[in-house]
Amino acid sequence: MLQAAVLATLPGIRHAFFTRNGGVSQGIYDSLNGGVGSNDAPEHVAENRARMAMSLGVAPERFLSLYQIHSPDVVVAEEPWGADDRPRADAVVTRVPELAIGVSTADCGPLLFADDNARVIGAAHAGWRGAFTGVIEATLAAMEQLGATRDNIAVALGPTIRQANYEVGPEFVARFTAADIDNTRFFADANREGHALFDLTGYIASRIQQAGIGKFEDLGLCTYAEPDRFYSFRRATHQSEPDYGRHINAIALHE
Structure with a gap:
């Protein structure tokens, strides 16, 4: 453990x-x-x-x-x-x-x-x-x-799961950025066009800090x-x- x-x-x-x-x-x-x-x-x-x-x-x-x-x-x-x-x-x-x-x-x-x-x-x-x-x-x-x-x-x-292994689609990104444009910082480009890598742990840490x-x-x-x-x-x-x-x-x- x-x-x-x-x-x-x-x-x-x-x-x-x-x-x-x-x-x-x-x-x-x-x-x-x-x-x-x-x-x-x-x-x-x-x-x-x-x-x-x-x-x-x-x-x-x-x-x-x-x-x-x-x-x-x-x-x-x-x-x-x-x-x-x-x-x-x-x-x-x-x-x-x-x-x-x-x-x-x-x-x-x-x-x-x-x-x-x-x-x-x-x-x-x-x-x-x-x-x-x-x-x-x-x-x-x-x-x-x-x-x-x-x-x-x-x-x-x-x-x-960390960002390098967490690929998401465009509708996922749109949901987060519509809620707060600052959420764009939790996404990085993925190999597939239109997709992104999501930093779930960074997002969680941000919510905890806030x-x-x-x-x-x-x-x-x-x-x-x-x-x-x-x-x-x-x-x-x-x-x-x-x-x-x-x-x-x-x-x-x-x-």
Whole structure:
């Protein structure tokens, strides 16, 4: 698992951006697939998630993730929920100890948040659509409702597809530049005419900065570029694979 320095030193808080290594899944899911929504063997996913829960010091039933829908929606976790009862949202916050909250990713941006003074944590799935429609700002607002303050919130961005591997079409560029002409800085020319390379991580960092967060760290890793370490939806699509594994990125409070 990977950790961010901006979170690793906070007392009473444990976190992890899990890689694809260290689990029991096989084939295209090799090996630490945490995706409940994947077509992997359920018993393999359950074992993988139990291993992740153990590394964060919580019981498997207290290792929570969401039914993600590429939205700006946030939920507050107050108690465990079952795999079949996952809330439909893309971010989760809590102040309940011994409860790990996480999001699954396979190219999109995984964000982990913590205010160690207020003892409030959060996790957000920031794909282009979620970031564009405000999932970052919504997560921060939900944390504030639990007592957090932006001056003390630290945020880390885990492995995410990087600009060199994120080609998009002209309608994608038009959507972003119509919202704000300054968004042109997040696009570079691609080899195909009319297409561009999108800097998702730069866009996420910009939204975080604009939201008033000063404690931010980007691990700088690309899911597409390192197949031995990371799952990638886009890479699986390019290779005509029938499915793909999902990373879990999680954080927990401890007494």
